[in-house]
Amino acid sequence: MDIKSIVLSITFTLFSIQLWAQDNAVILVYHHVSNSTPPVTSVSPDTFKEHMRYLDQHHKVLPLQQVIESLQNNRPLPDKAVVITFDDGYKNIYENAHPILREFGFPYTIFVNPPLIGKAHYQLDWKQVQEMASQGVSFANHGNQHTHMLTREKNETEQAWLQRSIEDVQQAEQQLLAKLGYSLKYFAYPYGEFNNKLKNSLADLGYIGFAQHSGAISSFSDFSALPRFPAAGIYSNLKTLKIKMSALAMPVSEVSQQDPVITSSPQKLAFNVKDEDLRPSQINCFQNNEVLPKEINQEHITLSIKTIDKAGRHRINCTAVSKQDSSRYYWFSQPFLMATPQGQWLD
Incomplete structure (x- = not known):
């Protein structure tokens, strides 16, 4: 092979790598950032800051909305793009995680149950939510209550269950719109539990769904049940988490x-x-x-x-x-x- 052919081959390979890297992102999911909450869903403030420091040095942290819209519209993303999300709207996010995220200038999204905001003692209140929103934090839908959505009531038909579940999501979305002035139509399934009828019905209504099974996302992903990597509890070890932060979506x-x-x-x-x-x-x-x-x-x-x-x-x-x-x-x-x-x- 002559020099020109070698150069062309290297150039093509580098171009392929660039295209391949620009169609991928990783979404992390956290719950508690605290030393005094259930270990299985918690990460300590020190460990959380270690995660953020690593991301700052090795990755590009982007807003969830930018990543979703880029992948849906085949717009390129930076290599090693990462999104930070939280489920459940716990008060310790404001107390412990938010100052660290502001220090690094990272955008992030919290999936909340609007009726619990300001009502449950362990939850954020609306003043905190609006303060965080003014500082670049986005809020999205986690349903009216943090319940197992697949549970049917006594003698409830499948159609009645589905209608009730959809109404639950729609009502929560309306509350977010009323309180924050925008509606992302992003929904995180509580406990990561969903079935095809639920996710397809929400997709028909224009919702993007977020689950809790592992993996990266790409333009070919199922946007009605996108995977997210858990980053707390037994999954908080940075040695293994950093491999997941650089993961690519397998084209299955x-x-x-x-x-x-x-x-x-x-x-x-x-x-x-x-x-x-x-x-x-x-x-x-x-x-x-x-x-x-x-x-x-x-x-x-x-x-x-x-x-x-x-x-x-x-x-x-x-x-x-x-x-x-x-x-x-x-x-x-x-x-x-x-x-x-x-x-x-x-x-």
Whole structure:
């Protein structure tokens, strides 16, 4: 190969890397920033500041709205774009997280339950919300109450449940509009729980949905249930979190599990994956930290799933190293949600 061909090859590779990097972002989700709240959903102020310092040095933190609109309209994003979100509107966000985020100049979004604002002692009040909004914080919808939305009332039909759930989201959105003067129509599912009927109905009404299974987002993502990486509790260790902060959305399609809600354990999970920048043979999928056996037929992957027999929230995470940058991993997560035999959902 002559020098000109080598230069052209390098130039094309660099151009491909730039395009590939500009169509990805990572959304982090936090709940509490405190030393005195439940450890499973909390990160200490010191650890939170460590996260923010790392982001400041290695990533570009952007507003959620900018990232969503850029990906939906195929506009390029900076490489290693990250969005910071919080669920539940806890007062310790204002007390402990907000000063740190202002120090770094980072935008962020809080998903709140409007009827709880100023009513529950552990929640923000509207004065704090409006103060934070004036300083660049955006607020979005987490429903009227922080409840398991998939729970049906006694003798409630599926259609009645769906109508009640949609009305709950719409009412919360109207309260946000009345209090803040804008409506993003972004909805974070409480506990990350949803089914296809709920997410499709909200999508038909123009809502963007945010879940709690892991992964990066891209222009080809499902905008009715976008993944977010948890960054608190056992997931707050920066050594592992920094790998997720640089994650890329795995280009999967034709996923066999259409609805995350299951009543019995599936035996298989199958999907197709484009392999321009990853090798299907290098995809590793994990269930409860154990590697799952897989079969590969060109771009078609079939996983053998271990039995799911406990009520709760489960997921399978798949990763594969990038051909172009071995320090970065493609990520795909499939949630599985199972109620108790009595139809209850666990916290």
